[in-house]
Every structure is written in structure tokens, then in C-alpha cells.
Amino acid sequence: MSGLRKVAAPFMVPGPSGVAIRTRLGHLSAADEKTLRLIGDHLGSLASRDLKTRCAAGLEHDADAWAERKRALTWESSSRWAGSITKATHDQWALARRGQLAHIQSLEAGISTIEHRLSVPVGEKGTKQGPGGYRSRQEWFAKSRRLHVLEDRLQQVRAAREAGRVCVARGGKRLLNTRHHLEQTGLAEEQWRARWEAGRRFLAADGESGKRYGNETIRVTDDGEVSIKLPAPLAHLANAPHGRYVLTARVSFAHRGEQWADRVTANRAVAYRIHEDTMRGRWYLTASWTIPPVQTVLLAAARDGGLIGFDTNADHLAAWRLDERGNPTGNPRRFFYDLSGTAQHRDAQVRHALIRLLRWAEHHHLAIALEDLDFQAEKTREKHGRRKKFRNLISGMPTARLRARLVSMAAELGIPVIAVDPAYTSRWGAQHWQKPLTGKNRKTTRHDAAAVAIGRRALGHPIRRRTAPPPHDQSDRAGHRTVQARPGTPGREGNRPRIPGPRTRSVPPGRGANAVDQNAQHRPGRSAEHESWRQDSLPLCL
Template sequence: MARGRRKREPKRVLRALAEPFTVSAPAGARIRDRLSLSAEDARVLRVVGEHLGGCARADLAERVRIGRVAVKESRRAERKRALTKVSSSRWAGAITRTSEDQYQLSLRCLFDERASLRRSIVKIRQRLAVPCGQRAGGVRGYLNQAERAQKQRRLQVLIARLAVVEARIEAGRPAVVVGGRRLAKVRHHLTDAGLSEAGWRERWEAARLFLTADGESGAPYGNYTISVDPVDGTVTIVLPEPLRHLANAPRGRYRLACTVTFNHRREEWLDRVTAHRAVRYDITHGPERGRWYLDASWSTPQTVLPTPVELAAAGVRMLAVDLNAGHLAACVIDAHGNPVGRPFTVPANLTGPTSQRDGRLRQAVSELIHLAKANGCAGLAIENLGFDDARATGRETMGRGRRGKAFRRTVAGLPTARFRERVRGMAHHAGLVVVAVDPAYTSRWGGQHWKQPLQEQSKTVVVTGHHAAAVAIGRRALGHGARRRPGVTAHDQRIVQRRATGQTVPRPRACGTASPPRTTGTPHQGIKTCRDRSDQLALFPVSQDRSGRQPASPVYSDPANTGRHR
């Protein structure tokens, strides 16, 4: 019996790539200094924070009850007047503003959760429509009936969760936990978290304190509620109306016994407070170390940054960076899309406590900035990573079993948002531009077209697929394709060392009788090729003299560099 031919599956269509864009500069600045409080100062701040925290939670609950309405219908003026009686006018303004921001953020989280649930439901339904162990249209069915039954139950759970989320969106009432939902859930798992009930209670109360004062232009030193004297660094706080009996300074104010200096970006802070421009202050408490902190923040003017097209036209270099688990792969890319020098590997061990992870990430970004400046780069090229869809679909698209679970855990552990924000701020202050590109196919195309040439160029460094992906990222940031033009860089020890700058950007040919540009491997009639002392291709006519002497003819440089002879 003749065996039937297998039906050929349709070719997968590559998705369209998004255009690279310049990451905007930070819209503000934030600095921190430690408050060395006395016991009395800490007691007063805790009393004030608990009083204002209770007012803030009551106002947030009222804002949630109002629901999704226009800004003019949120009754903010009415709520502010009610809060002014138990605090002050400026404290009430900060509380109502914070409540509105918290409500809008919770709504955006609901919309994101709905989109994530919908993606998961669609993916599971697609796989359930395919018989077990088979493929149809590029969709793979589940391995066996047991897994299929589990996914059917999982689908019902996701549908129920989606109904609850849609009902909350329709009613305009998101669920908000002041102090953090994660910390609230730790209360039921104190043993696993290594906390006692008293320790958890201290963290919970510290997270629910409200000591935030919005800045005001024209007010003394930019903030009337929490004021910092730039001369001696003394901090004074306006007490709420019911707590005016705790004042130790005129006009119902409390002066702390400690001072602050703000060593980091102190000049910028002094320029604002001496000009009485708005500065916001936040007082926070870290019960883990028993420390109090004062944060100062302000908005910065927007800076017009060059676009990727302008960077490519300027002929600048870029440091392309590929984010991976445990390290960052980087490579310098010139204006023509060629890798320059050897690739770099910056270690980034992001395991351990949160404070250590952030410090290690800052150290890795600082190393990238140092490499960019040392190699004359104008900016950094990174991938616009989010992994939102990957986290939503999970096992449906990222493998199954032990290996797939390890891969999903690795992807979930990549600090994409934190890395993007750290690079954005630190690179801007270092005078570098950050260009984000579409991450699609960078690893695949980079390994296919650039891993072997990069290894031939870098003899002393072991080139990995991550370095090749960095080359693809840098080329995409400058507007070049991932594929190399064939025949430009030949597999010769001396040819590989020279730069083939004409492979990506077409150069205009010279007019007149000049010869057209020629690259390695292109046949040419009537002449031969040889190398001069500068290791460039030189063209000269064939001599009829067989004595071995070369004719006195001009030696031309490589036409691939300029497109014309010099």
C-alpha cells in the first residue's frame, strides 16, 4: 500500500517589525537622604503619619465609591474641604491628588489583567481545538488526555476570573490594598517569610503611613508643608489641626532635631529651593533597619533628543546591549552597521535581596556607560522588552515539562522594566542617547548572520549567540537590516581584519571615467588585485614587463570605503 504524502504546512509569516525609537529622557529627578531622628522625633512623625494615613485611606475609599466619572465629577473640591477640617489645606490637596493617582493606576492594572486573561483564554482554546499529539496550522495540541482535561479546568477558572475583572471595570471599582497586597498576604505565611507577628505588624503600619507634601512654586523653599532650609538643613513640618499641641516651632510647626544635606545632585536641589520653585518631599520609614528617609523630587524640563534617523545620518557609533539572565552582552557598532573590536560581557547577578539586586543592576549599567564612552559611542541600543504576552500565556507558548518551567522562570526573573528605567536615567545624565528596537528575531538572525564573522574577527574572545544578537540590535537601531551583504567580508585572515564599510550604506559612484566600486569576489577584466602596506585592496593594470618590476602606476585605496578613487 502506497504511503500518502504528508500535507505541507503553510509557511509561517513573519510579523512586521516596529520602528526603532529614542527613549525619552526622565521627566523628573528624585534624591534621598537619611534622617537621624531622636526618639521624640520618631514618635511625632509616626503619630502624624498614622493620622494622615487614616484620612488618606478614607478618601481613597470614597473615590472608589464614586467610580469611573469625568475629572470634574470626582468631587475633589468637596472631599478636600472635608479633609481640611482634620488636617490642613495643603495636606488635603496632597491626599486627594494621591487618591486620584492611585485610583487611575488601579484601573490601568485592571485593563492589563483583562488583556492578559483574554490572551491566555484564546491560546488555550486554540490548543484545545487540536487533537492530542497532533498539529494543525502551526498550533500544537496537548500531549495526552490528562493534560487536556487539566487545561479545560484551567480554562473555566480563567473565564470566571475574566468575568469578575470585567464586572469591576464596568462598575469602576478596582480593589486597592493600601500597604501592598503582597505584604498583606504575608500575614498568613509568617513562618515562610521568617517574620514574627510583631515584625509584620511594624512593616504593615510603616507602609500605611502618609507623609507626602506636594511642592508649590512661590512657597518658602518650594514647599510650605515640609520645608528644608538650604543653609543649615533643618526640616520643619506643618502639623495637622488636631495635632497642633505637639508643635515646637511657631505657627503650628514641628522642627526636627536632625538635618539633611542631599549630597547627590545637591546643586540642582539648591537651585530650586533658593529660587522658591516647587519641590515635593516624602518621609518614609524602613522598619527592617529602623531608618527614616527624606526624599526630594521635582520635575525637569523636557529635552529634545535625536531620532534614530538623525543618529544614523550623523555617522555615530552605538553600543548595542542584549539583556540576558546573569549577564549583559554588548558590542560596539559603527555607523555602517559593522561590529568594531571585540564583544563585551558584563556580569549582572540579580539574585538575592531586593536592595542587592538594584545595586548590582546599577553597577552593570555603569559598566555599560563606561564602555560606551571609552569606545566613542553616542548612545546605547537596547531591546524594547516587556514579556507581557509571554507571562500571560506561560506554558502554552514557552515550553512544558522541567525544561520549559526553568525557561519560564528565567524569563520571569529578567528585570526588564527596572533595567529600562535604570538605563534611561543613568544614560541621560551621562550624555548618552538610548534607542529601543523591536526584539523580534534578534537572537535568531544575529546567530545566523553574525556569530561566525564575529568569532573570526575576535580571536581571543568566545563569541556567543547573545553577542551576535547584540549586533543585530545595534544594526536595527541604526536602520540597517540584520543580514550582511554577501561577498564583502571574505573568509580570509587578512580580509576579515579590514572594515567593509560599504556593505550597508549605498555610496554614490563617481562621475566621469572613474571605475565603478568593486568588492571582494567581483570579477574585473584586465586588472589584478594585490594588497598595499595599509592592507587595502589596490588596483593596477597588468604590466607587460616580465622582469618582476611593478609599473609606476598610481595605487588606489579600497573603493568600498568611499565609492570612488582618490
């Protein structure tokens, strides 16, 4: 047991802190689309220049430098546009810093794994505590060269982080690299150029409470009219007073439309973003705002009445309902999804599987337990080596997106979510629950057993089942029970129930009354062993 890592305690997952809804800007005129592109291109160039300035400042950036950047942008746009641009720049720079730290941690993990495997003799098998050696001398030599490459790369990334340098590509690094592989992607240069320009445009404005409809820069009225405050160089394009441009399209939000209407009529802050989908030839408007933290129920209250534990897999969610004592009830349920195809298709598949799971939990008024998974350190090339299919399998599992969507959707339905440590749930679930739950009419999979293990850990029970007593005796041949009653369990010293049937092991009648009295039994550590000894008097017949 010393080689097992410590299992963290389960905890309640907090609810979402913000809301984002999207609708289509339909029936735009050619003048509207042209104006939106001109505004986005102009503000996008300002955002690119501001990002360059922020990256050059590095760690020496302060509030004075921020104010100077904002003043420089205000002359070419407006004070509110400048504030939105500088805030987006800071968020992008901070995201790049977090990605840089994650890259360093990944390099350190890969170097540590290679060093360990190089120190092990070639061909030696691995253990549960660590991987074994490499298969051949050729692979050992190749990995020794790769170790030097990773060490040099780690040194460069560390130096860049200490100096505050980050690498950021507005529009996306993946789309930038696609420019060099147009034949493989099937895109023409004009198509790629349109996507690149659309990705680098900037048409986003933060909300401000107290202003008309919650946003002075991109204003959307309660009846769906969209107007934009034009930057100073484009003021001649205005078709409304005060330098504003009003779109011909009217918008309405099908999802959370009432909540959005309540906010804009009360002049509460709402942030907007306009972007173009060049693949579909459509324009979209996204509205977002912050919400107060959802009141999370206590862990004991969420456990009351049992819960539903589910295990996340590559193609389905395996779920099982457990009562408050940790016993599986009913049959397991599986919610399948297909993660092939486009990103929109994968996202829809995950959403449909989650809504079926949540409807089941809502029907029985139960909480949901899931694993606190993080595969960032589990899908590295050095850890799994040649197991490319397994690495692709782990990389394809949408753990972060699934958890974010589950928490958001569960908060709307008022369903508590409990997160548990994922350590050994699959292994111990298959060891202790797969075979006992398999019968003639039900085949329990390893994933179903893992769902039971997750649910039991969320309820505070050990994953291991309480086994039957040994068939022979308690210590000579079969050994003790694997799980005994805890010291504080009421009635653990009480009389055992009388089992009907023929008596065995030559137990004389009447011994059941003294079964609890440990002092009446001749066992080590009991007072029957340490009573004062007194010799009986000799019989008179001698």
C-alpha cells in the same frame, strides 16, 4: 516571509521627566519619632477613608466630588495636606485601573492560547506560527476545565471594570497576604504589624513654586532644617511658631545636592516624602521635582560614527561596538550582574553593570542601542506551559527597571539611547553573525551576535550579512546572491574591479569593457533582443 510580523522602525528614547533623591534622617530623638508616627498614622487614616470614598464613586466621580472630598479632609488636617492626599488617591486609583486592564489582557491571551491548543490534535507538535496540542488526554481535559475558570474570571473582571470597581490595599497586597504566612516568612506578629503600620502611614507633600523653600507643608531649608506643618488635631505638638514641628535632625543630599539647593533657594517646587524602614530602624526623606524634557538629538546624528548595541540577558549584558556601516569592531564585551538576593542587592548590581557600559560609550562618544522589550505577555503560564525555569528566567529579567535606569543615567552623561524592535534579533543574529565572528581566539556567543543584530537595526541596516557570490555561476547551480545592491546605490552598474590572477570560465580579453553595457549583452529585456532585423545580402560568389 508572510508569517513574519512587521518590524517597527527604531526611535530615540526620550529622557526622564523627573528627579528623585533620598537621604537619611539621622540622629532623630525619641520625641521626633513619636511625633512622626502620630502624624503619619493620622494622615494615613484620612488617606484610607478618602481612597474608600473614591473607589465607591467609580466612574461617576467628577470635579465637584473631588472638591467635596478635599473639603471634608481639610477640617481634620489642612488644605495642603488634603490636596496631597486626594492627589495620591487619584494616582493610586488610576494605577489600579491600569493593572486591571493588564489583567484582562493577560486573561484574554491565556484563553486564546488554550482554545488554540484544545483545537489541535493531542500530541501534535507546534510550529513557529503557533503552539501544538497538549501531550496527553489528561492534560487536555485539565486545560479544558481551566478554560472555563479563566472565562468566568474574565467575565468578572470585565464587569468590575465596566462598573469602575477596583481592588486596592493600602500598604500592599503582598504584605497583607504575608499576615497569613508568618511562619514561612520568619516574621513575628509584632514585626509584621510594625511593617504594616509603616506602609499605611502618609507623610508626603507636593511642592508649590513661590512658597518658602518650595514647600509649605514639609519644609527643608537650604541649611538642612526639616519642619512639618501639623494637622489641626495635632497642633498641640508644635515646637515652633505657626503650628509647625521642627526635627532635631539636619539633612543633606549627597546626590544632586547642588541642584536641590538651587531650587529651594529660588523657592521652586520640591515634593517631599518621609517614610520609616522598620527592617533597618531608620527614617528617610525623599525629595523629587520635575525637570524640563531633555533635548533629544536626531536619529541621524546619533548614528554618526557608529554605536554600541547590547543584548539584555539573565546574568549579563552582551555589548558590541559597530561602525557607521554596521560592521562589528573590536571584541565583544560582557557586563555581568547577579540578580539573586534582596531587592537592594539586585538594584545595585544592575546599576553597576550599566555604569560600566555607559563609561565605555562615553569614552568613545557613541550612542547606545537596546531592545524595546516587554515581557508582560511572554511570561504567561499558558504560553510556556511546563517550562517553569524559562518562565522564572523571563520574570527575573529586570527589563523595565534596567531601561528606566539606563535612560536616566545616560541623560546625565549626554549619551543618546536608541530603541529598536526586538523581533528576531536573537534568531537572525545567531544565524548570520555568530559563525562568521567566531575564530580561533574568540568564541562568539548567541548573545554577542544578538548585540550585533540590535546595533545594525538601530543603524538602519538589515541584519542579514552580504554574502559572497556563488562559486559556480549565477543561476544554474548555486543561485543568486542573497543580498543585492539597492536600485539607488551609486555605481551599482559600474565596471567590476579586475581581479588579478589567471582568467577563468574562458572569458576572452576585451569583454570587461562591455560588462556594464547591458544593451551589448544578450539578456532578456534588453534592446539587443529587440533590434530591428535586417537580412544581409547574398554573397556574389553564389
